[in-house]
Amino acid sequence: MINRRHPSESGPAAVRLPVPTSSSPARRRRRTTAATTTAVEEGSIESLCEQLGLKMTGQRRMIARVLSSATDHPDVEEVYRRAVAMDSRISIATVYRTVRLLEDKGILNRRNFGNGRARYEPNDHGQHHHLIDIDTGKVIEFEHPEYDRLLRAIAERLGFDVVSAKLEVFAKRAGSGVPSAKREAS
Amino acid sequence: MGRSPLDGVTRRCERAVVTAYRELRGTGVGDIQAFHSCSTLYRIHHPEASLEEARRLVAEWIDHHVVRGDTGPTPGCDCP
Numbered sequence: 001m002i003n004r005r006h007p008s009e010s011g012p013a014a015v016r017l018p019v020p021t022s023s024s025p026a027r028r029r030r031r032t033t034a035a036t037t038t039a040v041e042e043g044s045i046e047s048l049c050e051q052l053g054l055k056m057t058g059q060r061r062m063i064a065r066v067l068s069s070a071t072d073h074p075d076v077e078e079v080y081r082r083a084v085a086m087d088s089r090i091s092i093a094t095v096y097r098t099v100r101l102l103e104d105k106g107i108l109n110r111r112n113f114g115n116g117r118a119r120y121e122p123n124d125h126g127q128h129h130h131l132i133d134i135d136t137g138k139v140i141e142f143e144h145p146e147y148d149r150l151l152r153a154i155a156e157r158l159g160f161d162v163v164s165a166k167l168e169v170f171a172k173r174a175g176s177g178v179p180s181a182k183r184e185a186s
Numbered sequence: 187m188g189r190s191p192l193d194g195v196t197r198r199c200e201r202a203v204v205t206a207y208r209e210l211r212g213t214g215v216g217d218i219q220a221f222h223s224c225s226t227l228y229r230i231h232h233p234e235a236s237l238e239e240a241r242r243l244v245a246e247w248i249d250h251h252v253v254r255g256d257t258g259p260t261p262g263c264d265c266p
Contacts, residue, residue, distance in 0.1 A: 077218060091253050092221045096245035118238075
């Protein structure tokens with residue numbers, strides 16, 4: 001199993017752990033993109049929008065940059081908080097509208113990690129899955145080629161080809177559910 | 187008498203949402219809180235709507251009327 005990254009979902013001040021070498025080129029490019037950079041980087045959300053012919057207003061461009069530079073899975077309010085730190089005139093309504101537009105255009109993927117808030121990630125970094133720590137909300141991305149092969153084999157046996165499969169594992173850190181005294185005794 | 191920016195808006199729910207957003211912001215309520223209040227207001231008009239649907243429309247309307255100051259038609263429900 002390949003652990004892709006260990007982002008925190010708690011906001012911009014989150015600790016960013018080292019990026020594993022298995023990250024896709026697109027994600028590596030995004031990590032090097034500062035939200036305030038003015039040039040449009042190839043493969044960024046901004047450049048995808050331009051390729052699709054979307055009208056890029058200044059605020060839409062900024063939201064695209066915030067999303068491109070995110071290494072976690074922000075919800076709309078988190079995107080808003082990051083954008084408003086750069087331009088206090090931006091509105092949550094504009095962020096909502098832009099995020100939905102990007103989702104409709106297939107640039108963003110919406111993910112639901114169980115707390116009722118949709119979270120978003122760019123739709124450009126290949127097959128991967130998520131493990132959600134139910135105590136802290138942290139999300140760990142991972143790849144598991146054997147699991148993917150197994151899914152393909154199951155689908156094939158049933159006469160289908162897998163088009164898309166996303167695994168979301170809700171988990172507690174090993175041992176965290178057991179009282180410490182009990183752990184010591186065992 | 188001057189023309190109101192909502193003169194072209196025929197939906198009662200849309201007028202209510204945009205007016206409430208403006209007034210809430212005008213009294214110092216934060217953007218996120220005002221947005222959520224307006225989503226709730228929309229669902230009072232349309233209890234059949236999901237929260238997601240309400241947020242989507244409220245975002246459309248606020249962005250259209252308040253942020254961009256547009257006066258053209260907006261997507262939305264069929265209510266009067």
